Every structure is written in C-alpha cells, then in structure tokens.
Amino acid sequence: MIDVIVLGGGIVGASAALMLAQKGQRVALVERDFCGSHSSGVNYGGVRRQGRPLHQLPLSQRAHQLWADLPGLIGIDGEYVRSGHLKLARSHADFGALQAYAEQTQGFDLSLQLLDYVELRARFPWVGDIAVGASLCPEDGHANPRLVSPAFARAAKQRGAHLYEQSLVTRIEHDGQDFQVHCANGLHLQAPWLLNCAGAWAGAVAEQFGEAVPMTSAHPAMLVTEPLPVVMDVSTGVEGGGIYARQVARGNCILGGGRGFALGPQQARPGQAAVLEILRNAGELYPFLKGAQAIRTWSGTEGYLPDHEPVIGPSSTQPGLLHGFGFAGAGFQLGPAVGEALAEIVCTGASRQPIEAFSIRRFQA
Amino acid sequence: MKPVVIVGAGPAGISAARTLLDHGIRPCLVDESLRGGGQIYRRQPQGFQRTAKQLYGFEAREAEAVHRTMDELAPLIDYRPETLVWNAEDGRLDMLNNGRAESIEYAQLIVATGATDRILPVPGWTLPGVYSLGAAQIALKYQGCAIGERVAFCGSGPLLYLVAYQYAKAGAKVVAVLDSAPFSAQCRALPALLGQPTTLAKGLYYRAWLTAHGIPVHQGVTLKQIDGTQRVSGIQWGDQTLPCDAVAFAHALRSETQLADLLGCEFTWNALNRAWLPQRDSAGRSSVNGVYLAGDGAGIMGADAAQMAGERAALAVLEDSGVAIDQRRPAVLEQQLAAIQRFRHGLETAFPFPENWAVEAPDELILCRCEEVRVGDVRAVVDEGHWEINRVKAQCRVGMGRCQGRMCGLAAAEIVAERSGRAIENVGRLRGQAPIKPLPFGVEVQP
Numbered sequence: 001m002i003d004v005i006v007l008g009g010g011i012v013g014a015s016a017a018l019m020l021a022q023k024g025q026r027v028a029l030v031e032r033d034f035c036g037s038h039s040s041g042v043n044y045g046g047v048r049r050q051g052r053p054l055h056q057l058p059l060s061q062r063a064h065q066l067w068a069d070l071p072g073l074i075g076i077d078g079e080y081v082r083s084g085h086l087k088l089a090r091s092h093a094d095f096g097a098l099q100a101y102a103e104q105t106q107g108f109d110l111s112l113q114l115l116d117y118v119e120l121r122a123r124f125p126w127v128g129d130i131a132v133g134a135s136l137c138p139e140d141g142h143a144n145p146r147l148v149s150p151a152f153a154r155a156a157k158q159r160g161a162h163l164y165e166q167s168l169v170t171r172i173e174h175d176g177q178d179f180q181v182h183c184a185n186g187l188h189l190q191a192p193w194l195l196n197c198a199g200a201w202a203g204a205v206a207e208q209f210g211e212a213v214p215m216t217s218a219h220p221a222m223l224v225t226e227p228l229p230v231v232m233d234v235s236t237g238v239e240g241g242g243i244y245a246r247q248v249a250r251g252n253c254i255l256g257g258g259r260g261f262a263l264g265p266q267q268a269r270p271g272q273a274a275v276l277e278i279l280r281n282a283g284e285l286y287p288f289l290k291g292a293q294a295i296r297t298w299s300g301t302e303g304y305l306p307d308h309e310p311v312i313g314p315s316s317t318q319p320g321l322l323h324g325f326g327f328a329g330a331g332f333q334l335g336p337a338v339g340e341a342l343a344e345i346v347c348t349g350a351s352r353q354p355i356e357a358f359s360i361r362r363f364q365a
Numbered sequence: 366m367k368p369v370v371i372v373g374a375g376p377a378g379i380s381a382a383r384t385l386l387d388h389g390i391r392p393c394l395v396d397e398s399l400r401g402g403g404q405i406y407r408r409q410p411q412g413f414q415r416t417a418k419q420l421y422g423f424e425a426r427e428a429e430a431v432h433r434t435m436d437e438l439a440p441l442i443d444y445r446p447e448t449l450v451w452n453a454e455d456g457r458l459d460m461l462n463n464g465r466a467e468s469i470e471y472a473q474l475i476v477a478t479g480a481t482d483r484i485l486p487v488p489g490w491t492l493p494g495v496y497s498l499g500a501a502q503i504a505l506k507y508q509g510c511a512i513g514e515r516v517a518f519c520g521s522g523p524l525l526y527l528v529a530y531q532y533a534k535a536g537a538k539v540v541a542v543l544d545s546a547p548f549s550a551q552c553r554a555l556p557a558l559l560g561q562p563t564t565l566a567k568g569l570y571y572r573a574w575l576t577a578h579g580i581p582v583h584q585g586v587t588l589k590q591i592d593g594t595q596r597v598s599g600i601q602w603g604d605q606t607l608p609c610d611a612v613a614f615a616h617a618l619r620s621e622t623q624l625a626d627l628l629g630c631e632f633t634w635n636a637l638n639r640a641w642l643p644q645r646d647s648a649g650r651s652s653v654n655g656v657y658l659a660g661d662g663a664g665i666m667g668a669d670a671a672q673m674a675g676e677r678a679a680l681a682v683l684e685d686s687g688v689a690i691d692q693r694r695p696a697v698l699e700q701q702l703a704a705i706q707r708f709r710h711g712l713e714t715a716f717p718f719p720e721n722w723a724v725e726a727p728d729e730l731i732l733c734r735c736e737e738v739r740v741g742d743v744r745a746v747v748d749e750g751h752w753e754i755n756r757v758k759a760q761c762r763v764g765m766g767r768c769q770g771r772m773c774g775l776a777a778a779e780i781v782a783e784r785s786g787r788a789i790e791n792v793g794r795l796r797g798q799a800p801i802k803p804l805p806f807g808v809e810v811q812p
Contacts, residue, residue: 034753034756037755037756037759041759146759146760147760150759150760154749225806226766226767226803263629269454269798269799270799271454272452272454272459272466272468272799275452275799275800275804276466276808276810279804279805279806279807279808280807280808280809280810282806283806283807289806290806290807291805291806291807292805292806293803293804293805293806294800294803294804294805294806295766295767295769295800295803296765296769296798296800297798297799297800298798
C-alpha cells in the first residue's frame with residue numbers, strides 16, 4: 001500500500017518524497033533516469049534568494065531555512081557555502097534597478113548591501129572594471145547540484161520512501177479512487193495522491209488531466225575551468241542577464257550564460273555559439289580568467305512557462321493530483337521548500353507558505 | 366560548395382586525402398599537429414637530421430612514403446595544421462587555431478582521429494619519470510631524447526617490445542621489459558598471427574633482439590608498483606625490485622572517439638577492443654549520414670590498416686557522391702582489412718587484457734590524476750548502489766578533469782564493473798562533452 005506516488009526524482013520530487021516520508025507517509029518516487037541526473041543535478045548550483053520576484057520570496061525564505069541544515073536533511077554538506085551572492089550592474093540604470101529591488105524587498109530580511117563603484121572595488125577587487133556597482137546578499141550562496149540533488153533522493157529512501165529509478169512512466173489513470181501508474185519496465189503503482197514533479201516533462205501529465213499549460217524547454221550553457229587560484233569569494237550574477245560565475249573550493253570556476261540547444265527529448269548541449277560568447281566576454285566581468293582554460297561544457301533541459309513562474313499546488317481538474325514544475329531555471333534553491341509545501345498539502349490540506357500565485361488555474365483564462 | 370573534410374593527418378587521413386585528390390576532389394585536412402604524419406610515423410621537427418631508418422626502423426619505407434604523400438598533398442589541398450577540432454554541431458566542425466576560433470561546414474566528413482595508450486594505473490604511476498609507451502616513443506622520435514637513463518618498459522601489447530627495441534637501438538639503457546602476457550598466450554596466438562608473417566616476424570625480431578642484447582624480458586609478470594618519492598627510483602613485481610629512473614607503460618591502445626561521439630555516431634560494444642566504438646560498415650560509413658570513420662580512431666588495427674581504411678572511406682565518400690571509382694578496388698581493400706582483423710584477434714590472444722587488474726588495484730591507488738580520485742573513492746560510490754559510469758563520475762569526479770576521462774575512463778569502468786559485479790559492457794559509456802580538449806578564455810572568433 002502506498003499513499004503518494006511522486007513522478008520525477010529531481011530536487012522538487014525527491015524533497016517532497018523526503019518530507020512525506022518524514023511525516024510517515026508511504027511514498028513511491030518514480031524516475032525515468034537516475035534521481036537528480038537532469039536539470040536538478042546539472043544546473044549552475046546557485047542557492048540564492050536575491051533577484052527573485054517578490055511573491056517567490058516567502059517560499060525562498062523557507063528554503064533558505066531548510067538549506068541552513070543541509071547535512072541534517074540529506075546527510076552531506078553538498079559543498080554548500082553561504083558565500084554571498086553579488087549581483088553586478090554594468091550601467092547606472094542597472095544599478096538603479098538593484099536599488100529599487102533592495103527597497104521592495106526590505107520586509108524579507110535579505111540584508112542586501114548596495115555597493116557603489118568604489119565600495120565594490122574595495123570589497124571585491126577581482127571584479128572587472130565594467131561593473132559600476134553591485135548588490136550583495138551576504139547569506140546567499142552556492143552548492144554542488146550533482147551531489148545535492150541525488151542526496152535528497154537517497155535521504156528519502158533512507159526514511160523509507162521506495163525509489164524506482166530507470167522507470168519510464170507509460171500510462172497514468174485515475175480509477176475514481178486511486179491513481180494507477182504503469183511503467184515500461186512492468187512496474188505498476190497505485191495511490192490516492194500523485195505529485196507531478198517531472199520538470200520539463202511535467203506538461204504531458206498536466207495535459208493528460210485536461211489542464212494543458214504552455215510549457216517550453218530551454219537549455220542553459222554551462223562550462224567549468226580547470227582549478228585556478230581561489231579568487232572569487234562570492235557567487236555572482238549580472239543585473240539584466242549575462243555571464244554568472246562562481247568558484248568552488250577546489251578552484252574550478254563554473255560559468256553560465258546564454259542558451260544551448262536540445263539534442264533530443266532528454267539531452268541538450270550548450271552549443272558552440274554560447275560557449276564562445278562566454279569565453280570571449282567573461283574577461284570584462286572576471287578579468288582573472290584571462291589565460292584560464294575551459295575543460296568541459298554541459299547543459300540540461302529546464303521547463304519554462306510564459307511568465308517564468310512555476311506551477312505549484314493542486315490540480316484544477318483532478319483531486320489528489322498536485323503539481324510542482326516549471327521553475328524556469330531557478331528551482332534549485334526553492335526545491336526543498338516546494339517539496340515541503342506539497343507534502344503539507346498531502347498531510348494537512350494546505351501549504352504553510354503562500355503558493356496561490358503559482359496555481360495552474362492562471363493558464364485557464 | 367562545402368568541402369569534404371578529413372580530421373587527422375595520420376596514415377588514415379593522409380591516405381583518404383590522397384584518394385580524394387586522385388579523383389578530382391580537393392579535401393580539407395585538419396590536424397592538431399604541426400607536421401602531418403600522425404603518431405606512429407610522427408615526424409621530427411624541421412632541421413632535425415636523423416634518417417628515416419634511425420627513426421622508424423623496419424617501418425622506414427612506410428613512414429617515408431606517408432610523409433612524401435603528405436608533402437605532395439599539402440600545397441594541393443586545404444591543409445590546416447595546428448588546428449584542434451573541439452566540437453561538432455549541425456554539419457559543422459568548430460576549430461581552434463592559434464587562439465582563434467573558426468568553423469567549417471562539411472559536405473562529408475572522414476574522422477581519422479587515431480589512438481592513445483590504454484592506461485591501467487599502478488601505484489606510483491603519477492611520479493615524474495613515468496610515461497606511456499606512446500609518449501616515450503614520441504620523445505624519442507620527435508625530440509630525439511630518451512625519457513631517462515635507465516628505463517623499464519612495462520605493460521603489454523606489440524608497442525611494448527617495439528619501443529623497448531627502439532630505445533635500446535638508440536643507445537638508451539633498457540633495464541627490463543615486463544610483459545603481463547604469459548609466453549603461453551603468445552604460443553596460442555600463433556595460428557592467427559601467422560596470417561601476417563612479416564608483422565609477426567618483426568615482433569619476434571624485437572623480442573629476440575632484446576634477449577640477444579642481454580636485456581631481461583619477463584613474461585607473465587605484472588608491474589606491482591613504481592617506487593620513488595620525487596621521481597621514479599625503481600619498480601617492483603612479484604618479490605623482485607629493480608632500480609631505474611624512468612618507466613614507460615601501457616596496455617595496448619585505445620581509440621580516440623570523442624569527435625565521433627559529438628557527431629552523434631551510434632556506438633556499440635566491441636569485445637576485441639574491450640571498448641565502445643563508433644559503428645562502421647566495411648567501407649567506414651558511420652551511423653550518421655555523411656560521416657565516415659577510418660583508422661585507429663574507430664578500432665585499433667595499426668598503421669597499415671589505417672592507410673587502407675582511409676582509402677576505403679574516401680572511396681565510399683566518392684561512391685556516395687556519384688563519382689566513378691575503380692569498382693574492383695573496394696573489395697581488394699576490404700579483403701586486406703579483414704586479414705589484418707584476423708591478425709588483430711591473434712594479437713589480442715597474445716597480449717590479453719589483464720582481467721585481474723581491477724581486482725588487485727589497491728584502494729589508495731590514484732585512478733584519475735586530473736581530479737585525484739582514488740580507486741577506493743570509486744568503489745565507495747559503487748557500494749552506495751551506483752553502477753552507471755556517468756553517474757559514478759557525477760558522484761566522485763572520476764573522468765571530470767582536464768583529460769575528460771581520455772586517460773582514466775577505461776580503467777574507471779573496469780573498477781565499476783568489477784565492484785558492481787557487472788560485465789564491463791554493462792556499466793555504460795562516458796558521454797562525450799565539448800570541448801574535446803581545453804579551450805582558452807579570451808579566444809578570438811573568426812567573423
């Protein structure tokens with residue numbers, strides 16, 4: 001007997017499975033590939049609140065609390081550090097936008113610090129001259145997604161969740177009482193609750209239950225350098241978009257920016273154009289990279305909705321079905337809190353954090 | 366009009382270029398090296414004066430012929446030396462030449478990317494003074510220097526005896542040859558090896574020459590450890606030790622398949638090579654339309670076969686483009702290639718893969734030198750339930766560094782297979798990711 005079937009072993013689905021198992025629910029986590037091997041495991045690894053839209057901040061703040069005790073949650077530190085997140089402005093207009101954001105988010109305890117040109121140089125002398133100012137969120141940071149995301153699934157398993165990897169779902173039905181989930185490998189599960197956390201592939205499940213959403217996929221372009229002397233002491237991003245970068249304790253710098261392309265339904269590559277753009281342009285923001293070498297590039301498949309907001313919460317058509325997908329490339333930090341919110345809906349009927357803004361109903365005009 | 370592009374100016378690539386040019390097609394030949402010739406016939410720098418006989422011994426004639434062809438071709442084709450192909454995408458190759466990025470679209474592509482040594486690490490293998498057999502040979506052929514004053518040659522495969530012989534002949538002190546293959550295996554292999562009597566004769570000659578010159582050859586023994594603190598000071602096997610100041614080791618060769626992978630070629634497990642190789646038909650056609658494979662990059666068969674396969678692939682390009690060719694030639698080449706393939710089976714019997722390597726590798730042995738991942742780290746990940754090689758890589762960084770698994774990937778797969786109790790062909794294949802070799806920041810882009 002199973003209470004909840006979770007589709008998708010990314011950080012959202014695995015967190016939900018973990019939280020449900022912690023609350024005593026009998027959970028089955030079904031993953032087509034390996035848990036945490038797609039977007040949740042190959043993203044940039046930013047664990048940041050800064051820059052998120054205001055209505056995401058309550059969930060993001062809750063996630064921030066959960067990340068604070070990552071080892072307690074998943075048994076490893078996942079290379080998570082609260083290094084600070086530095087958002088750079090390349091123009092005075094961009095700096096103005098950072099100032100406006102700092103004002104709007106004052107109620108959220110982000111402790112943003114605005115740094116002008118001189119202060120930025122004093123605090124972060126390695127930042128390129130092109131930056132006119134920046135906003136620092138001291139408690140944001142970064143982690144290693146390829147360790148963290150699979151560890152959520154492992155922790156769920158340790159708490160009693162059943163893990164079914166290499167299980168491609170081929171058919172889902174609701175018989176009036178339970179969901180019946182069939183997989184290509186012969187696996188058959190049934191339960192009164194179904195959590196749709198299938199990432200970029202979640203749209204098909206929503207569509208099957210008569211609530212199609214206009215989801216598209218996008219593919220970030222990522223690369224990593226050989227180990228370099230440790231220079232960057234914060235994770236960085238750029239107001240208005242651009243090249244984002246962080247450096248890990250081993251010395252490797254991880255950079256992202258621009259878009260790759262889909263190689264097939266499940267695989268993506270960063271593409272030579274985006275890679276060359278990063279290699280050509282990173283120098284103006286991060287001059288110390290001059291002479292360094294990129295040793296590997298990669299991409300993933302991320303689900304996007306037109307408003308770049310996720311879908312979180314109950315189905316509008318099928319009782320017992322909950323959604324948690326479409327994070328527009330920014331779901332890694334939120335993941336544990338979304339998993340918790342979904343678990344709360346199952347166990348108590350409602351999420352403690354406000355999630356109305358993310359209802360799937362917004363696409364049913 | 367888009368050109369036919371050949372990647373790799375070794376025996377296969379040069380022979381393909383020659384064949385295309387003979388049929389009125391001017392190919393583009395892209396090569397990472399300064400001078401064409403490939404690895405086995407690697408050329409010395411301009412101005413070096415050693416004779417072909419000194420450099421290539423029995424292969425002097427073949428080497429000179431390949432170089433002569435290269436020199437004749439260079440002004441007649443679009444020859445691009447010192448050019449790294451780092452990515453393939455959408456009918457186009459992305460290249461790097463002197464810090465400048467450029468691209469070329471191809472009508473057809475012949476991939477002749479060659480091979481490197483297959484490395485099975487032993488304790489001490491990352492010490493200064495330890496080289497792969499191929500690297501030791503390049504040091505001698507290219508720079509004209511030995512890797513040490515007292516050199517031990519270890520591992521297995523035909524290259525083992527050849528390089529030891531070349532070193533001794535060049536005047537270096539060869540302290541010992543350790544062959545992990547037992548003499549009995551070589552006897553068993555004789556029937557298959559007799560199919561290529563001259564090649565066999567050369568092999569026997571090197572072996573006999575070494576013994577005749579008082580160089581100890583130990584067969585059926587496994588190098589246990591390379592000793593040294595700052596650099597190599599000796600080797601150990603069984604209960605024996607031997608001082609030396611350099612070691613060359615490898616267990617045969619492995620194909621360089623990253624480009625075929627990025628091109629989307631289908632791979633299949635090849636038991637003979639004990640590796641995943643891009644599929645090709647007898648003419649060299651890959652699973653991707655317009656992409657052809659030739660030479661050791663698609664399975665180890667040696668330089669003679671590479672030359673034939675290069676010509677065969679070029680003829681396939683011509684056939685597929687509607688250009689008239691001598692209709693008898695493909696069958697002749699394919700027969701010759703089949704004969705070499707039988708010989709290759711014999712070599713694999715003579716120099717079998719050391720199946721016990723993965724069992725005996727100690728936990729503290731460095732497996733992935735780029736990321737400093739030890740055998741025990743990989744075993745720990747397997748013990749957590751992981752068995753797929755890309756997954757193991759994600760968990761412990763093996764194959765994630767500068768070489769992208771080109772050096773350590775095969776050995777890592779052996780450890781994963783042994784520990785997980787799976788057959789080596791059932792632990793997956795490391796996915797190729799661009800760049801094939803590192804790319805610098807600040808690269809200039811050709812408009």
